[in-house]
Amino acid sequence: MNKWGIKGKILFLALMPAAAIALLLGVHFTSSRISDLEQSLENRGNAIVRQLAPASEYGVISGNHEILQNLTDAALREADVSAVSIYNISGTLLAESGTRVERQLSAENGKTHKIASVGSTNVLGFSAPVYQSEIKVDDLISDMPSDSKSADSIQPRKFIGKVEIELSLKNTIKRKNELLLETLFITLLGLVGSAMLAYRMSQGVTVPIYRLVDAVKKIGKGDLDVKVPEDSGGELKVLEQGINTMASRLKSSHVHMQEKILEATAKLSYQASHDMLTGLVNRREFECRLARALESAKSHGRTHVLCYLDLDQFKIVNDTCGHSGGDELLRQLTILLHAKVRERDTLARLGGDEFGVLLENCSLETARDIAEMLRQLVQDYRFVWNNKSFAVGVSSGLVVLNDESESVASVLSAADAACYAAKDRGRNCIHIYQPADSELLRRREEMQWVTRITRALEENRFMLYAQIIAPLCIQGEKSLHFEILLRMLDENETETILPMAFIPAAERYNMMKNIDRWVISNSFTVLSNVFENKPGGLINTYSINLSGASLGDEGFLEFITQQFEQKKVSPLNICFEITETAAILNLSVAAEFMRELKKLGCRFSLDDFGSGLSSFGYLKNLPVDYLKIDGAFVKDMADDPIDFAMVQSIHNIGHVMGLQTIAEFVESETVLKMLKVIGVDYAQGNWIGAPQPISKLYPSGVYLADTDLTHVNNPDTSGGYLSSQFN
Structure with missing residues (x-):
């Protein structure tokens, strides 16, 4: 029943009481009528037999069979009488009419009459005694009071x-059946009427409910235009009004939500294709438009030009005014540039301070004029922030898009290379890309190195080498000094690539921080194994190069400290080499970095000293331990007196400041002798010892730190001082 619908439940609840009542009434009515029929039949039988008995008295006494037969025939004609019999006192049959069913009936010696039972037959039997009445007539007492006379004249009756008589039950049974049929018919008619009434009542309840259910289903499927007729009463009307109100509000909310979704979608679409700071097309959308331009160039022979713009001196504005000032500069320049480009052209912000202009259906001459106009516009503009005025410029690279252009990536790469070429030419100028341009080829090669460097880091294809730094004028020096150098294995792991092939690209594309971290981590791993196998003893020095990018990295100092702790390497064994150029780019940051590590016990060497414009001016501000004289002066000092003087002056200033000097690029015995004459403390170069894989420094547990180096002052005519120590 729990699974029934509401209509079935309502019909069940309405019909069950009606059916029960109809059944009870039918049973009561039928049983009452049948009882009345039986009682009526019994009363009639008693009446007939009681009337026939006195009438038969004379015939029984006189033995007149004819009179008795007439009486029985007359009684037989009564309704339902099937047999009539008259007996004398001895039981002899005197008269009979109809077909009698044999039975034994008794009149109890004539004292009373009885009704016989039917038994298994379809008749009822009745019996009554026949009495003889005796009346005496006395003339003498005729004058007596009536009460006395009546009492004496009536004598006791004689049996x-x-x-x-027998009464047939056929009509009674038939009537009973008719009564049952009538009752059943009336009951069914009442049930049908009740069912119709219940159905009508259920319709009044279920139809509105079904409409409500259907409305809820439609709302659940998203059809919010549902309208339920509000023609019911009571609680159902409240529900109908509630459903309509809910649907109306849901529709209103849905419409509002759709508007919000469309608005958000449009906003997301705009954000996906536009730069949020400037409102210009972003790099992703620009590349899509660039792809369509390339397709039209190849399919229809059209010519387009890509102009790649990179602001000059933007970093000064950003550092001086903060990011908010830099952002405002970009917004103002966007307004200036957008006002000057053609309506059909696309101006986009490609990232940072880089912009791109896609000049569609434009010749190279026209594109150059537009680029020059934009360059002049930026040059003449003055940005004012906090009462400070800044001048900026823009370097531009132009690339022609025609049927020979390869892909979006190649075009953008060429434009970027052309832009960098413009910067290398002095900034604030225009460079037109030419496939055979050697400067652009070099730039593109550097960009390709970015991918190769990234893969080499991921595949761990960098290698550590070491080159000895030999003491020249230090008596009794037992410890050794090595510079740890970097090499790269090619993709096939068959060729070793020198650092000058990939370091310029790594510096230009900000990859040196990752390389420096790799070198420090792996160098410390190697050195930790050395210290574990050879504890105590002499303290060798291992120089590790650091780039200027790492000096400005806020987390780099913490990284080095963690490496010392994790790898169990003593800071006393480590000397960090920093180039003069990297140090002067941010002198205060470099000095602070060096001071923090010197607190741990590290030492510092200033590499390529002398290459700067004001080396001696800032040297006193840097806490270095070694001056590494620029090899450009050392390698030619035997032939160039100016180079000799530079080496000598650097050495003298270094000693005055209490620093030790190292000469690099020592490639001949003559140079070595001159360095000893000057008094340079250390020498490094292929004449001393070529770089070797760091693993060869400690073959079979034999440590170079245990080697006597006093023979360094006695050159071997074979051309090398310590070459045998690496083999």
Whole structure:
């Protein structure tokens, strides 16, 4: 029943009481009518037999069979009478009419009459005694009071016979059946009427509910235009009004939500294709438009030009005014540039301070004029922030898009290379890309190195080498000094690539921080194994190069400290080499970095000293331990007196400041002798010892730190001082 619908439940609840009541009434009515029929039949039988008995008295006494037969025939004609019999006192049958069913009936010696039972037959039997009445007439007492006379004249009656009748039950049974059928018919008619009434009542309840259910289903499927007729009463009307109100509000909310979704979608679409700071097309959308331009160039022979713009001196504005000032500069320049480009052209911000202009259906001459106009516009503009005025410029690279252009990536790469070429030419100028341009080829090669460097780091294809730094004028020096150098294995791991092939690209594209971290981590791993196998003893020095990018990295100092702790390497064994150029780019940052590590016990060497414009001016501000004289002066000092003087002056200033000097690029015995004459403390170069894989420094547990180096002052005519120590 729990699974029934509401209509079934309502019909069940309405019909069950009606059916029960109809059944009870039918049973009561039928049983009452049947009882009345039986009682009526019994009363009629008693009446007939009681009337026939006195009438038969004379015939029984006189033995007149004819009179008795007439009486029985007359009684037989009564309704339902099937047999009539008259007996004398001895039980002899005197008269009979109809077909009698044999039975034994008794009149109890004539004292009373009885009704016989039917038994298994379809008849009822009745019996009544026949009496003889004796009346005495006395003339003498005729004048007596009536009460006395009546009492004396009536004599006791005498039993002389009996009368029997049988009543057929066929009509009664038939009537009973008719009553049952009538009752059943009336009951069914009442049930049908009740069912119709219940159905009508259920319709009044279920139809509105079904409409409500259907409305809820439609709302659940998203059809919010549902309208339920509000023609019911009571609680159902409240529900109908509630559904309509809910649907109306849901529709209103849905419409509002759709508007919000469309608005958000449009906003997301705009954000996906536009730069949020400037409102210009972003790099992704620009590349899509660039792809369509390339397709039209190849399919229809059209010519387009890509102009790549990179602001000059933007970093000064950003550092001086903060990012908010830099952002405002970009917004103002965007307004200036956008006002000057053609309506059909696309101006986009490609990232940072880089912009791109796609000049569609434009010749190279026209594109150059537009680029020059934009360059002049930026040059003449003055940005004012906090009462400070800044001048900026823009370097531009132009690339022609025609049927020979390869892909979006190649075009953008060429434009970027052309832009960098413009910067290398002095900034604030225009460079037109030419496939055979050697400067652009070099730039593109550097960009290709970015991918190769990234893969080499991921595949761990960098290698550590070491080159000895030999003491020249230090008596009794037992410890050794090595510079750890970097090499790269090619993709096939068959060729070793020198650092000058990939370091310029790594510096230009900000990859040196990752390389420096790799070198420090792996160098410390190697050195930790050395210290574990050879504890105590002499303290060798291992120089590790650091780039200027790492000096400005806020987390780099913490990284080095963690490496010392994790790898169990003593800072006393480590000397960091920093180039003069990297140090002077941010002198205060470099000095602070060096001071923090010197607190741990590290030493510092200033590499390529002398290459700067004001080396001696800032040297006193840097806490270095070694001056590494620029090899450009050392390698030619035997032939160039100016180079000799530079080496000598650097050495003298270094000693005055209490620093030790190292000469690099020592490639001949003559140079070595001159360095000893000057008094340079250390020498490094292929004449001393070529770089070797760091693993060869400690073959079979034999440590160079245990080697006597006093023979360094006695050159071997074979051309090398310590070459045998690496083999």
